[in-house]
Amino acid sequence: MRENSTMQNKIISALIFFLLFTAVNCSAEVISKVAAVVNDAVITTRQLEAAFAQALKLNPNSASLTAAEKEKMRLKVLDQLIEEELFKDRLKQLRIKVSEEDVEAAVEDVQRQNNLTREQLAQALQQQGMDFATYQDQLRKQILRFKLIGAEVQSKTEVTSAEVREYYRDHIDEYREPPYMQLSRFTLPIPGSADEEEIEELRNQAIEARKRLVEGEAVNTLLVSYALSGAEGGDMGRFRVGELSESFDRVVRNLESGKISEIVEVPNGFFIFKMTDRSSGGEKPFDEVRPGIEQILQEEKREQAFKDWNRELREEAYIDIRI
Template sequence: MHNRLGISILLLLWGIVSTGHAVIIDRILAKVNDEIITLSQVQEEGYPLLARLQAEFSGKELEARRQQIEEKMLQQLIDRVLQLQQARKLGLSVSEAEVDAALQDILRRNNLTEEELKSILQEEDIDFLDYRQRIEEQLLLAQLLNREVRSKVHVDEEEVEEYYRTHLDQFGSPTRFRIRHILFLVPPQASNGEVEATRKKAIAVLQRIQAGEDFSQLARQYSQDPSAANGGDLGYLKKGEMLPAFEQALAHMRVGEVRGPIRTPYGFHLIRLEEKQGGEEHPPDAVRREIEKILINQKMQKRYQKWMEELRSEAYIEIIR
């Protein structure tokens, strides 16, 4: 049995869906230069989402969400019409051989014969010639986007190096810290005198640690955190998993070092760095292609948005409510 789910996804990717035999009272929703967009086109474009909404919502909630989806689909259709108009204006075209090659690729990737694909399309009330036409449109749009967007995006060496320097945490294993702490609680409504007394108590314990007493034993004796039973051991933590004040202190600590008192919303802490793992950085050359892809995608998104704004500003677009 062939992968029908894959084919269904394929139909959605090509923007080809069937609305079954539902009756749609059609009307014009928009004019884009000399072309129109109808309600039936919008509903066909958003059919999978609209069908899901009807199964999940009802009443005013359904109507509100339906309007949101139809508005989104309308804007997408306006963009597609503008792009196809621009492709024709530039004289771009797709040959029958290119459509045939794309169709054969679809058949090969889905392990189908052409007759089997036609049978599936027929079950979905989709005409095979319409399917070929949409493949042709997609190939034409790919040409256009390559010409107007991708070909105008470039990334130089300095940009790659700058991205690497400012995103080092993306290109290596995250640093993990195994730490112990001793917490001296400060109640939220504590007076200044109580806060100072607690701080002095923390300093006194710190001095005992510096004099050679065992940190874990003192944690069991003095810490007011549940980790006291384990000698203050908090296990392995990464950035984002601990208090910001801990992160700031650990950034400058060596293994075996003790620091404090560190003030947090909970009170005063003494912390000891037991172990440090990870943090190895991949050299720039090893991640250059990955960085280039990231930067190209970012620039392409910006270029695409700017290009579409230009197309829209030069076009006659009328939304008919």
């Protein structure tokens, strides 16, 4: 049972991403009425209730939903079904199709992302009340949706250099970088039981290690050379002036990039620092942040273009909601 539960959890995210609300069989006693008319298509109450039941099944919080929340969700499902019919009409007009190779590639992508075999995927789908053929059909619909939106919206999401420059100027505070120091450290720890003679030996080793660092030897190389003495260190990352303890900050705050600090002797060891990089801060170069800005603007345009296109699609269609 635990294995089945784990598999179900693995696939649920993929199901939610790829799954459009799926119609399931209803009992013969249910009387189907017209829920909505979309151009020449009819959405029945049976289709709506089936899709709503599937949506509830996929919602982990369905048991705690109030009646008002369920009704809101039901209307959202109806809106999804209306949108699906509108998309179907537009797909026919544009003659957009999906090949079996496209569907198979999508299935393989789901398997790869969730680390599942085909058999495990089929089993997980079965636990969700869906056979593999139905799942493939839903993937096909989703791919068609992506292709349609790409064809209708993508051309409206191009970003010009002027727009990127304007965004950079308007959000310049977001691209200011504070001053920083990037440090590497070489440390020879002083054991708590060390006597004066042992400490003096470590001090001499630290002097020799600093000399080798000044001559250009890498910190990591020295860590290997002094491994028997318990050498520690490596890249420390970035710091601002004043973030380190006073004894350390004092010897590194004025170091130039590539330079080696004096030896800092504290009760627990001998410390040597290398300034691997430092910056006085300021604005990040435009060329450095340009790709990120382009992505932000493209996403904003994509969202707005989709909203505009979807609204126009509905305005041009005949939609009659009857519930």
